[in-house]
Amino acid sequence: MLEYTLRRVLSFIPTILITLTSIFFITRLIPGSPIAALVGHQAVGAEQIDEITRDLGLDQPLLSQYLDWLPKVLTGDFGTSLFYSEPVVDVVAERFPVTLYLTIFSMIFTIVIGIPLGIYAAIRRGRFADYASNVVSSLGMAMPSFWLGFLLIILFAVTLGWLPASGYRSPDFGIWEWLRRLILPVAAQSLAQIGLVVRMTRASMIEVLGQEYITMARAKGLPESRVVLKHALKNAMTQITTVIGLTFALGLGGSVIIENVFALPGLGQLITIAAVRRDYPMLEGGIFYLTLVALVVNLMVDLGYAYFNPRIRHTR
């Protein structure tokens, strides 16, 4: 198991290199330049623009910019944000927790609701509960999360007035103040994910429950709960873990939308703004850290596989 983990961690290195390279070049492919965004509507002369361009190193050929940039980035130095005039890493560190809370809570919510619901639908296959869960999960998957977000705001913030419509407070203001601003975003984020997890859990549970070893487990005299929750679920978990991993990665992407809908000052929002302003260092740093989270989650998924499936654990 340890060897397996180490091998997976080592495989991060090429992935990170490729990621960084793509981030760099894709960022530069965006039309427009940071200078235009920086100077905005101020009247500046061509000389001044040239000066800024030189300061930022943007006059260099792309390849030498890249070769200059990569070693620094590999030590974690993404430079200074063009707009915040602060080190990128500091800005990211400040925004990061918001995104992390949003995705982690959505994930927990998704797992805690999605898996049991999927199991239940599988056991009650072809009956009312199964159809009901099918309708609800299809609906959840079909609704765009931003639209769902607006609906939730209209209902819970505007009409009922139970929860704030947008904004964020850090936990320092008190747990409740912090949590209540996360409830709606988490709900909007989770609903589509829950649909996916329910369907996947249901499908893989149904497949597993038809296997001969399940008949065998029953033939041993095990109670049905143990047959389902021990023998079937552990087998189904391999597939469910995959979907959860994918969902998480999608959720990170989705946070860009949700954070904008709910005005949450997270990484997603930061990246959106940085992209609009062509704030290269900020954009690169933000995307990189988001990618890093996705990588770590992928690793966790792979370790989850190995935990649930001894055949993977034993593959050299």
Add this chain to the structure above:
Amino acid sequence: MIEIQNLEVQFPGDSGPITVIDDLSLSIGKGEILGLVGESGCGKSLLAKSIMRLVPAPGKITSGEILFNGDDLLTLDESEIQCIRGNQISIILQEPMTSLNPVFTVGNQITEVLAIHRPEMKKNERRQRALDVMKRVGIESPDLRFDQYPHELSGGIRQRVLISIALICGDVQLLVADEPTTALDVTIQAQILDLFVQLQAEHQMALLLITHDLSVIAQTAHRVAVMYAGRLVEIADVAPLFENPLHPYTRGLMRSLPQIETRPRKSHLPTIPGTVPNLADLPAGCPFFDRCEYGREEACTSTVPRLEEVSDGHWVRCHLWREIPRFASATPTARSL
């Protein structure tokens, strides 16, 4: 000890339910070994599962009784039948490659039975008992195997793990063994059959031995039941059945047995022409008619034959059993096997 009466199992089909086991009655006494033979698809495995109420969905036992020590297994509630499964009645399923759960160790899967039925046993006692049983069914270095996963084992060892699971509780009264030795090579096969015979003698365990292999039946069983298209077609003690098989299907099975010949073989191994009929579309009369060498229109195609007692304990389901010539073939009889 176990008495199956008028068992009927159906599966839903496109045009109404399909009867997969039809009006099947069978009993196995204490300490008896009953061999059950028939082609693939005749309902043997399903019968095995029916006894433990494990008919795979959407199949259903639609009528009949299965009396086990006087109780009807079909009317017990779920917790009562769970108490019996794996404890008093055990089953060895046909597929050793897929009957073990891939994500749990062998030891876990064996001792789990004890955890359910012998909750008073301590963990190390369970382990010890498992190791003993594993050794007894011929698993070498059981303490190594105990912590392995099914994918690390050969088919033969998996089969023996399944047998260990079936026997672990120690006082199984009826063992249902569905092709228990098919995956094993001949020497191991003999060991396992010996073990069954031994258990049957020691504990008066009854055994329902399902197999394709008539020689296994001849060696081990006391009585033989022959199934065709979901029905019993013949049932008799081993010796009379091998000496005087009455049903044309039984005869066909026996004729298809390969023999050791002293002279070069002149012809192909005889086979029964055709295949098992489609259960959803059974002909009106005898389901074996199409493949039967003795069959006659009218006599065979108008009604389904009933099981008749020909002589003491020898039953056959054939309209023409009186007319067909006495079985004379070079096939080995029970004695010569």
